[in-house]
Amino acid sequence: MVGSLLRLLVCFQHNPLDYLFSDPLRHWLNGSRLFHPDIMGMSDPILYQIYVFILRGLTGDNRHLVALACGILSVIMPWTYYKAGRELGSSRNSALVVWALIAWTPSLFTIYHYVAIETILLPLIGLSLWMTGRFMRRDSLVSWLGAVFCWTLACLAKATVAPLATVCLLYCWRAKSWRIKYAATGLLLGIMLLLPNALRTRHYLGFFAPLGNS
Numbered sequence: 001m002v003g004s005l006l007r008l009l010v011c012f013q014h015n016p017l018d019y020l021f022s023d024p025l026r027h028w029l030n031g032s033r034l035f036h037p038d039i040m041g042m043s044d045p046i047l048y049q050i051y052v053f054i055l056r057g058l059t060g061d062n063r064h065l066v067a068l069a070c071g072i073l074s075v076i077m078p079w080t081y082y083k084a085g086r087e088l089g090s091s092r093n094s095a096l097v098v099w100a101l102i103a104w105t106p107s108l109f110t111i112y113h114y115v116a117i118e119t120i121l122l123p124l125i126g127l128s129l130w131m132t133g134r135f136m137r138r139d140s141l142v143s144w145l146g147a148v149f150c151w152t153l154a155c156l157a158k159a160t161v162a163p164l165a166t167v168c169l170l171y172c173w174r175a176k177s178w179r180i181k182y183a184a185t186g187l188l189l190g191i192m193l194l195l196p197n198a199l200r201t202r203h204y205l206g207f208f209a210p211l212g213n214s
Helices: 002-013 022-032 039-043 046-059 063-087 092-104 106-113 118-138 141-157 159-175 179-205
Strands: none
Touching (some): 002 063, 022 039, 022 046, 046 063, 046 118, 046 141, 063 092, 063 118, 106 118, 118 159, 141 159
């Protein structure tokens, strides 16, 4: 609880709007240019641009509201790994230790001082691992699609997550029954999520780059 409170308060002490330079400034401007991107906006991953667009629209660039939103993300992030640990078989105490260690790791809360892709990537990976564990336990179509949905969002946040997503989803798929049904529905959902930015990059860049042009 103390770690979570610290994670929230430091976002007000070190407001992300006070560090708008280099990459954070680029991401901040990408959010305002979502529908009229420049070359950097077309090359960067799309999901964080959507997040910044929504954040700026809801907060009106109010520094206190921006700090609150970043603080809430910072608090949620370690909790997702606690939930992932529980779903993947860890005891409650072991999962709580993981939560506390992540909450107090300096680099994992100072990143929330900045407008950075990792601020949504880190909780998305935790959420994806959580959904992976849930599918392994439940073996249902809904839980499978939940895992595919979360891992695809994580890939849309940063392409370097794709190998981890592939390993987790392939492991789940091989370990369960109804493989053809799961493969077909998972592929369809993945295409639906990737297609909009694939078409967007095709229009502006001349080629398909659904995960960005690294």
